[in-house]
Amino acid sequence: MSGGHSEYNPSNGFTKWLDARLPLPRFVYDSFIAYPVPRNLNGWYTFGAILAIMLIVQIITGVVLAMHYVASTAGAFNSVEFIMRDVNYGWLMRRLHANGASMFFFAVYIHIFRGMYYGSYKNPREVLWILGVLIFLLMMATAFMGYVLPWGQMSFWGATVITGFFSAIPLVGTTIQEWLLGGFAVGNPTLNRFFSLHYLLPFMIVGVVALHVWALHVTGQTNPTGVEVKNMKKETVPFTPYATIKDFLGLSLFFIVFAWFVFYLPDYMGHPDNYIRANSLKTPAHIVPEWYFLPFYAILRAITFNISIPFTDIVLINSKLGGVLAMVGSIAILFVLPWLDTSKVRSASYRPLYKQFFWVFVVVSVLLGWLGSKPADGGYVIAAQILTAYYFAHFLIILPWLGWYEKPKQVPPSIADAVLKKKSTAAQPAE
Amino acid sequence: MKPIFSKLTGLCVVVFLAMGVSGAFAAEEGETPHYPIKKPREASWSFAGPFGKWDLGQLQRGYKVYTEVCSACHSIDLIAFRNLSGLGYSEAQVKAIAAEYEVTDGPDEDGEMFERTAVPSDRIPGPFANDEAAKASNGGALPPDFSLLAKARGVERGFPLFVFDVFTMYAENGPDYINSLLTGYQEAPTHIEISEGTYYNPYYVAGPSLAMAPPLDDGSVTYDDGAPETLDQYSKDVSAFMMWAAEPFLVTRKSMGFKVMIYLLIFSLLLYLTKKKIFAGIKD
Ligand code: HEM
Numbered sequence: 147m148s149g150g151h152s153e154y155n156p157s158n159g160f161t162k163w164l165d166a167r168l169p170l171p172r173f174v175y176d177s178f179i180a181y182p183v184p185r186n187l188n189g190w191y192t193f194g195a196i197l198a199i200m201l202i203v204q205i206i207t208g209v210v211l212a213m214h215y216v217a218s219t220a221g222a223f224n225s226v227e228f229i230m231r232d233v234n235y236g237w238l239m240r241r242l243h244a245n246g247a248s249m250f251f252f253a254v255y256i257h258i259f260r261g262m263y264y265g266s267y268k269n270p271r272e273v274l275w276i277l278g279v280l281i282f283l284l285m286m287a288t289a290f291m292g293y294v295l296p297w298g299q300m301s302f303w304g305a306t307v308i309t310g311f312f313s314a315i316p317l318v319g320t321t322i323q324e325w326l327l328g329g330f331a332v333g334n335p336t337l338n339r340f341f342s343l344h345y346l347l348p349f350m351i352v353g354v355v356a357l358h359v360w361a362l363h364v365t366g367q368t369n370p371t372g373v374e375v376k377n378m379k380k381e382t383v384p385f386t387p388y389a390t391i392k393d394f395l396g397l398s399l400f401f402i403v404f405a406w407f408v409f410y411l412p413d414y415m416g417h418p419d420n421y422i423r424a425n426s427l428k429t430p431a432h433i434v435p436e437w438y439f440l441p442f443y444a445i446l447r448a449i450t451f452n453i454s455i456p457f458t459d460i461v462l463i464n465s466k467l468g469g470v471l472a473m474v475g476s477i478a479i480l481f482v483l484p485w486l487d488t489s490k491v492r493s494a495s496y497r498p499l500y501k502q503f504f505w506v507f508v509v510v511s512v513l514l515g516w517l518g519s520k521p522a523d524g525g526y527v528i529a530a531q532i533l534t535a536y537y538f539a540h541f542l543i544i545l546p547w548l549g550w551y552e553k554p555k556q557v558p559p560s561i562a563d564a565v566l567k568k569k570s571t572a573a574q575p576a577e
Numbered sequence: 578m579k580p581i582f583s584k585l586t587g588l589c590v591v592v593f594l595a596m597g598v599s600g601a602f603a604a605e606e607g608e609t610p611h612y613p614i615k616k617p618r619e620a621s622w623s624f625a626g627p628f629g630k631w632d633l634g635q636l637q638r639g640y641k642v643y644t645e646v647c648s649a650c651h652s653i654d655l656i657a658f659r660n661l662s663g664l665g666y667s668e669a670q671v672k673a674i675a676a677e678y679e680v681t682d683g684p685d686e687d688g689e690m691f692e693r694t695a696v697p698s699d700r701i702p703g704p705f706a707n708d709e710a711a712k713a714s715n716g717g718a719l720p721p722d723f724s725l726l727a728k729a730r731g732v733e734r735g736f737p738l739f740v741f742d743v744f745t746m747y748a749e750n751g752p753d754y755i756n757s758l759l760t761g762y763q764e765a766p767t768h769i770e771i772s773e774g775t776y777y778n779p780y781y782v783a784g785p786s787l788a789m790a791p792p793l794d795d796g797s798v799t800y801d802d803g804a805p806e807t808l809d810q811y812s813k814d815v816s817a818f819m820m821w822a823a824e825p826f827l828v829t830r831k832s833m834g835f836k837v838m839i840y841l842l843i844f845s846l847l848l849y850l851t852k853k854k855i856f857a858g859i860k861d
Contacts, residue, residue: 395848410748
């Protein structure tokens with residue numbers, strides 16, 4: 147849908163001059179003003195723009211925090227409190243940044259589920275999808291390291307637990323772990339490199355986001371019907387004002403939720419233990435990650451058994467490594483999703499069975515998150531094992547099987563047909 | 578499509594059964610009892626809700642309870658005397674309060690440390706030179722610093738309360754916990770064994786008993802504003818003071834939040850109307 151042709155007309159001497167040398171205004175015009183979007187996009191499609199703005203919010207508040215933050219085990223906790231108490235509007239910056247991270251993940255999960263519902267990952271948008279999964283991974287790394295910076299009890303113990311997983315890698319595990327930590331345990335070198343990387347990674351995210359948007363502008367957006375645009379004139383509208391106003395509205399509503407947490411419930415998403423200075427001699431009763439990691443944490447802890455060669459005592463994969471592999475696998479599997487879903491129909495609106503399985507998958511993911519917050523004992527583990535098995539079955543069994551088993555509904559011949567039909571049925575009862 | 582739908586419903590039933598069974602298991606296996614034994618009682622706080630305000634009289638009384646009782650064991654490291662103006666004290670009052678304390682300063686030109694009268698920019702000095710000294714005087718238990726304690730304690734609310742909390746803006750977990758703890762000391766039930774030098778308290782998060790003896794009782798502190806001199810009142814006042822110490826900008830935050838909300842609501846409405854107008858212009 148990029149079209150290759152451009153409708154930009156430099157209007158004055160300067161823009162003409164610049165256009166012949168660095169056509170930046172043309173680029174902006176073609177990408178954010180004239181860029182054609184399907185006319186039938188719904189509200190779920192505004193989350194991409196919301197994510198872009200949230201990334202900018204994180205970077206701006208983060209850069210301000212970094213001006214006052216002290217990356218040392220002796221100074222970190224107090225410097226964050228200094229920001230909260232003595233820096234002008236420091237409390238606001240920090241609340242925006244910490245809650246912003248949560249909102250960022252909230253938005254990215256909706257964005258990902260939107261993609262799954264409308265089959266956005268399918269041909270020809272595989273690369274676009276893979277870049278998205280890459281952004282998600284970078285976000286996870288960034289948020290994990292950011293959470294270590296305030297140097298509270300959860301910061302310290304979360305870092306200890308998570309970096310501990312690297313020691314599960316056979317042979318080289320401990321070496322890798324010590325290399326990451328810069329020592330034998332989480333300490334000053336760890337905090338310093340985490341700060342350095344926490345500052346770096348968001349800018350790498352910006353880079354991947356640029357590629358993501360580029361890929362998007364090559365293939366064009368999907369739309370709720372899943373049918374590609376056939377008639378540019380009838381089925382698309384220019385980005386500005388149509389998509390811009392919708393994105394602004396989505397953003398504004400999203401900010402109401404964001405502000406609700408920042409101003410009224412700023413500690414709701416956090417853990418009280420992180421207001422206790424890190425203490426390597428005192429382990430908290432429950433070490434839990436931030437809420438957005440909980441489903442993966444549940445998968446990690448679900449693997450409580452060794453995998454051995456049948457009828458022998460030879461352990462192939464011990465439970466610790468198994469857990470790490472399952473957790474890594476649960477994200478890695480998203481990379482190959484475009485090839486696991488064998489259905490030719492894109493949108494769940496025309497896939498009656500997939501639509502149900504999609505919602506079951508959403509519920510399973512939420513339940514896994516709930517289990518991740520529970521202690522790993524007794525029945526919770528059994529439930530987590532069942533749901534973990536289902537999580538993988540969704541991708542490895544259900545999606546490939548649905549592709550040939552399911553009889554999709556009649557897909558409309560074009561977006562224009564779908565829109566007009568909807569309009570006429572909506573208009574009738576009102577008459 | 579019908580049969581599959583029921584299969585899916587079946588699957589959901591299985592999943593939920595599994596969750597139910599797992600819950601039952603978890604409860605049964607709970608040989609280690611869960612703490613706290615009792616959930617905190619919810620009190621009403623002037624600073625709760627979207628329009629929460631400090632009750633300055635209460636904060637000053639709470640500060641009095643802190644200095645006269647708790648400060649014998651608990652420090653409040655992050656608070657400087659100048660911060661006390663947030664409790665409604667004038668500059669002169671803050672100076673006078675600071676002048677009652679001696680702090681160590683130096684080194685002077687001879688390389689010696691010396692004592693001097695505190696000034697408003699000094700932090701409120703704690704009762705002990707270091708954690709080890711604090712433990713030594715408290716039977717090995719460390720009395721935690723008060724600066725952040727009201728945010729560092731929060732008993733898990735559990736489903737479905739934690740969902741409702743988002744809408745009711747319940748964020749007083751800390752003061753509710755402290756208030757419940759201070760007023761919750763009881764005779765230990767006979768079936769619960771308490772280690773020596775500790776006191777049974779069903780509200781304590783980390784066990785059946787803690788190393789702090791009940792610090793307050795009716796009449797322990799004299800109030801000069803006519804507020805009741807009861808355990809309940811002391812406890813509420815000092816809990817509110819601790820919330821202030823942990824989050825001095827709480828009221829500023831909420832009142833700014835209100836303006837932001839109004840702004841965003843109006844802005845969203847205008848955007849919505851604009852969007853409607855723009856989209857009405859699309860021709861089929
Ligand atoms: C992808 C975007 C980002 C995410 C998801 C993110 C996430 C986080 C998280 C979860 C925390 C811990 C918050 C807390 O509990 O206090 C944090 C802290 C911090 N972040 Fe970021 N961050 C991002 C970008 C940045 C950037 C670009 C900078 C600096 C240039 C930055 C600087 C800091 C600093 C200094 C802290 C420690 C202060 C504090 O804990 O509030 N962040 N970040």
